[in-house]
Amino acid sequence: MTAETVISCKNAWKIFGADPKKYLRSMPAGLSFDDIRADGYIAGVKDVSIDVTRGEMLVIMGLSGSGKSTLVRCFSRLHDITGGTITVEGQDLMSLSEKELIELRRNKMGMVFQSFGLLPHRTVLENVAFPLEMRGQDKHARRERALEVVKLVGLEGREEYFPRELSGGQQQRVGIARSLAIEPDIWFLDEPFSALDPLIRREMQDEFLRLQGMLGKTIVFITHDFDEALRLADRIAIMKDGAVEQCDTPDQIVLNPATEYVRKFTEEIDKARVVRAGVLAQGQVMGEGEPVEASASVQDLARLLVQDARAVIPVAQSSKVIGGMDRAAALEILLEAS
């Protein structure tokens, strides 16, 4: 697969403090987060290199204060990075002029904020229409569009409310609607569903999956919720103290944690739900009989794994056998969970 890189981040640093640029230049290599803090600086993003390809959903996870929001803010240049480079669609972010940056944001980017960032003096409808207004769209068209997305997030009938008159979850949906209104190519979602009830949360997840699948949107998604991450992610990046510990597909993260921290972090997850047959398929021995789908998780196959007597079960992707799955290994994963 030759996917096109949309966001490319190379050795990016974001340091908070009095004179971060100077500090970074004079800093010896290999300082830890705590060393930097001892010098009176905070490493919000620490030497991060990551590429996001078109149409991908990258989920960023990590403890509170690990730098997730900061990293995403660097991607959208709400923060100027201290060192390294970030390119978006081939343009070096830091070299953009103000005008080019505004153009990029108007036409390509959208963001949902962790604490919503609603304008307090505007109604729901006016908040949602705000990005459209800034682009100079005419009043009628932007009202139409805003009404449409307000309905989509289930806030029909509250168009004229002010943010302060809404509950937390409703406010969050206004934030989501605002970014949906412009359907950007690149989407930054900072814990966009944290305040929603499970029902709406699922609806919203489906909506974003639909948009991603249908329109090939690139999405960077921050969440604290593993279920959500597993549902949405193509890849998961796990952050700690500003650095990305590991960035890989969900199966790889649970099967082959790169560091002790990642292992601990993913300990609680039910691996049987994450690991898919395709990952366990090995090239050498194909096995015989009816194949199973590569996209099926170990949990999906639980009954078969217990009842089937074959040692190796063939795994097929789009009706073509790609390898064999060792039944004992799969059972091991299944049992480990319970």
Place this chain on the structure above:
Amino acid sequence: MADITSDLKADTTSPAQWSRSKWASVLLLVAVVLTTLRYGGLLPDSLHRIPEAMIPPFAAWLDVFFNFVKDDLGLLTLTRTLTEGLEWLLDITANLMFGKRRWPFIGPIPWTAVAGVAAVVGYHLGGWRMALLGAGTFIWTALIGQWTIAMETMSVLMVAAPLAFFIGLGLGILAWKYAAVNRAIKPILSVLQTLPFFTYLLPAVIFFKVGPTAGAVATTIYAIPPMILMTTLGLQKVPSEVVEAGNMSGCTKWQLLRHVYLPSARTEILVGVNQVIMLCLAMVVLTAFIGMPGLGAKLLAMMGSFKLGRSFEIGVTIVLLAVTLDRMSKAWVVRQPVHFERGTPWWRKHIVLLMCIGVFVFFCIAAQFVQVFAEIGRKQNFSQGKEIDTLIKGFLALDPVQNTTQAIRYVLNVWILNPFRDFLLSIPTPAFILLVVAFALSLGGGRPAIYAAIFFGLVALSGWWDRSVITLYSVISAVTLALLIGVPLGITAARSEKWSQRVLLACDTAQTFPSFIYLIPAIMLFGITATSVVMSILIFAMVPLTRYTIEGLRTVPPEMTEAADMAGATRMQKLMKVQLPLALPTMAVGFNQAIMFAFFMVIIAAFIGTQDLGQELQRTLAGTDLGKNFVLGICVSLMALTFDLTIMKWATERKKALGLPD
């Protein structure tokens, strides 16, 4: 409780403080020695006061400078041009409000229309009570026969306040955006806020002609500083995510300011509007001193000729106007937008505007047919000036009353005020400066001490030392008396929640009164005498003292008083050992404000006949002596700033040490 008090003690004996107070004592000692030498006749005159010959002619230099700016740089032509624009605006409002014969020749607006609109706006902002207040104020003004003079005042206010708002907003935005502007503006603002208002007046007269224009200019300049401060504050407080949301929506810089920053800073900006209006009102009344007609001029004339009844009535009008404007603008601050249900018809959404127009038009038409709706004639008004006058004077002439006021006057003057003044004047200049520096050092530390030395040194060099000392004497004695009354009052009120609320409300209301008002009761009781000066300052300065005492005591965390209760402290012990020490930093803020108020008031009181800087300042108003006017003004400002810097430094340090919020 034990650890709180030991904390406090530990704090005061830390090494830095030790050396501070040691140094202060040394300075104090030198001052005492110098003064004793002087009393013994051993100190040469040249060390007692700076000899005339050594005083640099600041005033002349300033005059040269002003003349250069005025004529050679052509500032006068510029300001005269500005004057024309301003005059045009003032003529419009003057025509509308009280029918001055100028374009657009449609005024005056009937008083009933104004009162009606005030009622609608009041109802919209604060329900029936506010409606009553708004309408009542204007009805009173009309019925008492002061409509025209009140509208003369309002017509200037209506130009000055918006002007101050826009200039303040603009400068506030610049100061927030550019750190350099902020740095440049800060010291100017603090000087402007301590500069006596007479110093605003003369340049206004010279550059902008006598009358309403000069009044409007002085008023505007006076009201700008708080608007700048509030704008900057509000813009800084906009949550970063809201700004980022704006950025991500692709706002340009201008769009960000217009659609994100300014609306989000609404509350602070509206607080600024409230302050602008109140300061404008306070100042516009004072422009009476440069001959601006209106409520202030009338009050000044009435007080000057000791017509107490009319003074009282005008005082009530001014107070009512102040309270109305303050309450309404404050109600506007807390008012948040509320949505309309869907399908609300157009007219319902704009009901307030429509009602205003309706009421306005109705009364304008009605006034065409019913004369009293348009204007209350000379013979028709309900002024009881004469009767009140006789009543008050009769009351004052009662033996017990007269004896009391006489006694107070005698005790104050002969035993306290005059000896204190003579004592202060007997201190040699260097010793006096040392005393002030010692005070600044022991309270505020090194930096305020240096400022104190420089500032008071400059005052000494200005050649107005004796008058400055007399000014200071009035301030100190009045504030001390105010302390003796205001603080116990605050402490007593703070005992119960109900009384705290009441007294706080009274203080809040009193603080909205234009300072001029405070002269009325003083003059009523003590006539046009030096005691009145001290008394008016006393009343004026008591307000912040009482208020901050209550607030300070109320902010003491309840755990601490409870801890004291559990330790078995008596009420007195609790107060002295726990509450007061913790409330002291807040009370110091009130003390500082009291001193600033006192400096302000002492200058106004000049017209009663004082011997201080204010008197000289007032005299300059009659001429074109800009240099002298500025030297005098700066003297007042420098003295006030010294106290301001020292006390505020102490209060913030102390708050930090005690872990109290700012």
